[in-house]
Amino acid sequence: MHLAFLPSFRAMTTGPEPRPRPAPPAPSPGDGAGWWRGANLPYLAAIVVSVAVLLPFLVLAKPFATSNGTTAAPTTVTTSVTATTTTTTTVAGSTSTVPGVAGTLQGLDLELVASTVAFPVYAVAIPGDDRIFVLERGGRTRVIDPVAGQFSTSYLDLTDRVGSNGIENGLLGMAFHPDFVDNGRFFVYYTNTDLNSRLSEFHVDNSSDPTADRATEKVLLEVAQRGTRHRAGMLQFGPDGYLYVGLGDGGMGDASAQDLTIYQGKILRIDVDAGDPYAIPADNPYAGGGGLGEIWAHGLRNPWRFHLDGDGGLIYIGDVGQSNWEEINVQPLSAGGLDYGWPNFEGTDCYKPSDGCDMTGWQEPTIVYSHEEGCSVTGGFVYRGTAIPELHGHYFYADWCNGWIRSFRYFENQVVDEQDWSADLDGAGQVASFGLDGDGELLVVDSNGSVFRIIAVRG
Incomplete structure (x- = not known):
């Protein structure tokens, strides 16, 4: 495995000073010298036997050297610092053997799950179910046969209802209700033939049905759009049981993301188990007024993908930038009402x-990277599977333009254990999305037509 240098990668602490918008800086190996790179946890080794169940979470914890050779323990930084970091930190080849897992982790690889997909944009599964549902931008949802690795059927075909003109329109998001096995309800986000954003509910009589009846569609929300881009489209249920919906700013270049009377440039949070067609959760930031009740977060340009990590109690948002910077935002799930800055800020x-x-009320990004390294961030997922316990808690993300895949852990309000997996996962193509299979293993969706699973390489 070869770990790439990250010249313009910046992990942010709280309170950076806003700067005039310059051209991206030239890469400098010395940028961020002295910035600590991880958790100093070796003292936990003595109690590992009594807390063996925590081993998958601890095997990566070790001192990280600063530029002067000393080590730094993790702290929550509250001073104003703009930190530009570089890293050669490694996971592969330096991990401990994990009980119940044969061999030492040497790196990662891609396992082909399916190919010949027509512009796939997302993959989703039902926990404990072998099926993988793949969304094609043109309007079909297809099911991968887990044994044959081929498509057994079209689960739902909305081709004639979906407007897919322009690369950012189409069938974009899907989420199964947490009680799908019992109630058969699922939700999709797509742009209709007028290129307006539509959130709809469908249902099946039996959760194992091979196809869904499109006649069951119930439109929950339709957002009129002026522009033709920045649709976002991510759907995910949170650990609170509410449905979170990502909407981009519409691509008009205005301040829509800051306008609390419209849906563009926001993440919405709704209760699909109450009301008609849904209810507003009482603890939403504007449930009592001051803005649309559905709004949970604003100031987003195009939050293409986000992940609600219930185990960590955090939301990870990948927000696509404009001219110079891409960003990842990490915040507690309890922190509704935040302003992520767009269009006042880019990065x-x-x-x-x-x-x-x-900068009043602005929530600075957790990570930014420059357009020297990519041009369109693809937000991913925190790994909570069982096949690679060494990477438990690592958040994976990618850049659609440059095709690289990276990961990090978020520990005590800090980014640690950054990895660049470009050498290992160099066949991922243009990563439109990540996904999770029914066992919680990471999927990679290549918009050129393939779906992969990330697997471990062990020695």
Whole structure:
């Protein structure tokens, strides 16, 4: 395995000063020298026997050297720091043997799950179910036969209802109700033939039915769009049982993301088990007024994919940038009502205006990377599977333009254990999305037509 240098990768602490919008800086190996890179946890080794159940979480914990050779323990930083980091930290080849797992983790690889898909944009599964549901941008949801590795059927075909003109429109998101096995309810997000954003509910009589009846469609929300881009489209149920919905700003280049009276540039949070067609959770930030009740977060340009990690109590948002920066935002799931800055900020730079932007109430990104390294972030998932326990708790994300895949852990409000898996996963193509199979293993969706599973290479 070869770990790539990350020249313009920046892990943010709280409170960076906003800066005028410059051209991306030239890579510098010295950027961020002295910035600590991880958790200093070796003292836990003595109690591992009594807490063996925690081993998968601890095997990666070790001192990380700073640039002067010393080690730094993790702390929650509250001073104003703009940290530009580089890393050569490695997981592969340096991990401990995990009980119940044969061999030492040497790296990662891609296992082909299916190919010849027509512009796949997402893959989703039902926990404990072998089937993988793949969304084609043109409007079909197809089911992968887990044994043959081929498509056994079209689960739902909305081709004639979906408007897919332009690369950012189409069938974009899908989520199964947490009680899908019992109630057969699932939800999809697509752009209709007028290119407006539509959130709909469907249902099947039996959760094992090979196809869904499109006649069961119930439209929950339709958002009129002026522009033709930035649809986002991520759907996911949170551990609170509510449905979270991602909507981009519409691509008009205005301040829609800051306008609390419209849906564009937001993440919504709704209760699909109450009301008609849904109810507003009482603890939503604007449930009592001041904005649309559905809004949970705002100031987002195009939150293409996000992950609600119930185990960690965090949301990870990949927000696609404009001219210079891509960003990942990590926040507690309890932190509704946050402003992620767009269009006042792009990354940590002032955008509108280009100087002297108002940082009042702004939530700075956790990670930014420059357009020297990519141009369109693909937010991913936190790994909570069982096949690679060494990477338990690592968040995976990618860049659609440059095709690389990276990961990190979020520990005590800090980014640690950054990895660049480009050498291992160099066949991933243009990563449109990540997904989770029914066992919680990571899937990679290549918009060129393939779906892969990330697997361990052990020695």
